[in-house]
Amino acid sequence: MIHTSTEHEVLAVVFQVRHFGASQVPELAVLLWQRGLEPHRGAWALPGGRVRTDEDLPSSIRRQLAEKVDVRELAHLEQLAVFSEPNRVPGPRTIASTFLGLVPFPATPELPADTQWHRVSNLPAMAFDHHVMVAHAHTRLAAKMSYTNIGFALAPQQFTLSTLRDIYYATLGYPVDATNLQRVLVRRGVLTPTGTTARSGRSGGRPGALYRFTDDRYRVTDEFAALRPPG
Amino acid sequence: MIHTSTEHEVLAVVFQVRHFGASQVPELAVLLWQRGLEPHRGAWALPGGRVRTDEDLPSSIRRQLAEKVDVRELAHLEQLAVFSEPNRVPGPRTIASTFLGLVPFPATPELPADTQWHRVSNLPAMAFDHHVMVAHAHTRLAAKMSYTNIGFALAPQQFTLSTLRDIYYATLGYPVDATNLQRVLVRRGVLTPTGTTARSGRSGGRPGALYRFTDDRYRVTDEFAALRPPG
DNA sequence: TCAAAAGTGTTTCACTTACACCCATGG
DNA sequence: CCATGGGTGTAAGTGAAACACTTTTGA
Numbered sequence: 001m002i003h004t005s006t007e008h009e010v011l012a013v014v015f016q017v018r019h020f021g022a023s024q025v026p027e028l029a030v031l032l033w034q035r036g037l038e039p040h041r042g043a044w045a046l047p048g049g050r051v052r053t054d055e056d057l058p059s060s061i062r063r064q065l066a067e068k069v070d071v072r073e074l075a076h077l078e079q080l081a082v083f084s085e086p087n088r089v090p091g092p093r094t095i096a097s098t099f100l101g102l103v104p105f106p107a108t109p110e111l112p113a114d115t116q117w118h119r120v121s122n123l124p125a126m127a128f129d130h131h132v133m134v135a136h137a138h139t140r141l142a143a144k145m146s147y148t149n150i151g152f153a154l155a156p157q158q159f160t161l162s163t164l165r166d167i168y169y170a171t172l173g174y175p176v177d178a179t180n181l182q183r184v185l186v187r188r189g190v191l192t193p194t195g196t197t198a199r200s201g202r203s204g205g206r207p208g209a210l211y212r213f214t215d216d217r218y219r220v221t222d223e224f225a226a227l228r229p230p231g
Numbered sequence: 232m233i234h235t236s237t238e239h240e241v242l243a244v245v246f247q248v249r250h251f252g253a254s255q256v257p258e259l260a261v262l263l264w265q266r267g268l269e270p271h272r273g274a275w276a277l278p279g280g281r282v283r284t285d286e287d288l289p290s291s292i293r294r295q296l297a298e299k300v301d302v303r304e305l306a307h308l309e310q311l312a313v314f315s316e317p318n319r320v321p322g323p324r325t326i327a328s329t330f331l332g333l334v335p336f337p338a339t340p341e342l343p344a345d346t347q348w349h350r351v352s353n354l355p356a357m358a359f360d361h362h363v364m365v366a367h368a369h370t371r372l373a374a375k376m377s378y379t380n381i382g383f384a385l386a387p388q389q390f391t392l393s394t395l396r397d398i399y400y401a402t403l404g405y406p407v408d409a410t411n412l413q414r415v416l417v418r419r420g421v422l423t424p425t426g427t428t429a430r431s432g433r434s435g436g437r438p439g440a441l442y443r444f445t446d447d448r449y450r451v452t453d454e455f456a457a458l459r460p461p462g
Numbered sequence: 463t464c465a466a467a468a469g470t471g472t473t474t475c476a477c478t479t480a481c482a483c484c485c486a487t488g489g
Numbered sequence: 490c491c492a493t494g495g496g497t498g499t500a501a502g503t504g505a506a507a508c509a510c511t512t513t514t515g516a
Contacts, residue, residue, distance in 0.1 A: 082288060086286065
């Protein structure tokens with residue numbers, strides 16, 4: 001197919017840690033909408049769409065996400081990769097810029113009828129190259145969980161360490177020791193104790209201390225694993 | 232200004248570690264060309280240009296770089312950020328996708344008359360928003376020097392540890408201990424001894440052992456600084 | 463008083479850095 | 490034989506992981 005012009009679209013991989021069914025442990029979820037028209041009718045797609053000529057990409061994706069979720073819920077938004085294969089979608093040649101968006105636990109935004117949260121570990125049939133984008137976003141998120149404070153965008157304002165441990169588990173895919181998590185994050189200045197305590201759960205147990213993220217903006221907290229500057 | 236359509240361009244920040252003047256220590260350099268026409272006539276710009284409708288972004292930037300440097304010299308190429316402010320350049324609205332390109336030391340590719348290497352530490356007046364792109368690329372490169380094998384794309388096939396130390400110094404901006412550099416990189420499997428030795432320099436001194444990078448493809452070598460998987 | 467959940471303390475381990483000292487070469 | 494640069498050994502420090510043990514609560 002020969003293209004004569006190029007369109008530009010933005011797509012967002014919006015993640016939230018959510019409870020599914022009666023399961024005790026929450027899982028990582030991604031926001032998808034189901035296509036009602038061909039091509040790929042019935043397949044699930046990432047929210048987003050055409051970029052207008054008078055808006056930059058972050059504005060564009062925020063505008064388009066506003067139709068899906070309350071944008072105030074979006075605690076973090078960052079650029080991912082660009083997908084530019086000339087025939088990645090049928091029709092006019094379209095370059096896609098992808099974004100990673102994060103919604104805090106445990107908000108439950110209103111969703112349009114065609115839109116749903118899906119387990120990242122159990123994705124439905126997806127439209128076009130969107131599954132690659134989800135995988136890419138997940139990889140990026142998991143990496144950043146260990147050397148940035150990006151968790152602030154997935155956690156509530158205040159939380160116990162068990163809650164935070166669940167969030168790390170959901171994003172990383174492997175269990176994390178709550179004790180060590182606390183020590184690592186407090187030492188780095190990522191976590192601050194609020195001084196208050198939560199109430200005990202339904203089945204008793206000692207109430208947990210409440211923490212909050214020190215910053216509510218993205219920050220790299222562990223830049224140099226090796227080859228640090230001298231001093 | 233009201234735009235009615237959107238163009239898409241690619242721009243590359245091409246780095247090389249180079250000797251400048253009689254200085255003993257090489258420095259990080261970026262490839263720039265000087266604009267001969269308005270706007271920003273005389274200012275220095277990144278290589279790149281309009282994306283054709285039938286090529287993806289990596290192909291496009293490779294094609295356009297071929298006019299500046301021998302593409303065989305380009306040992307690494309990766310996507311950076313997209314710049315999308317509607318008025319970032321005069322004329323039609325243009326979205327720019329930027330790339331990071333790396334050329335090994337100490338190649339000296341032929342350059343067109345309008346093109347030169349410039350010290351990253353002493354940049355000339357630059358066109359449009361290109362200085363931001365260079366800063367962004369430098370930050371990304373410095374970060375990746377410490378947790379990936381990306382140095383393979385800046386180093387010769389074989390090299391002594393002093394050479395490698397200079398390359399790390401040039402990219403990171405602070406001195407690195409050659410001894411520890413060797414230990415860190417060999418343990419991670421990034422560096423392999425060749426078993427051969429270099430000849431002594433002009434002023435005598437013990438000849439250095441020669442090393443090579445184990446892989447000639449980009450690889451993350453130190454994924455988890457903390458919160459590693461159990462086991 | 464028991465189970466559940468949270469928190470503390472301690473040991474072990476892996477890695478990195480810093481630095482003093484020894485080695486090989488050319489002039 | 491000495492200046493120059495390369496290489497080795499080692500000690501100290503950091504920070505993370507694992508895990509047993511203690512504390513606090515609800516029922």
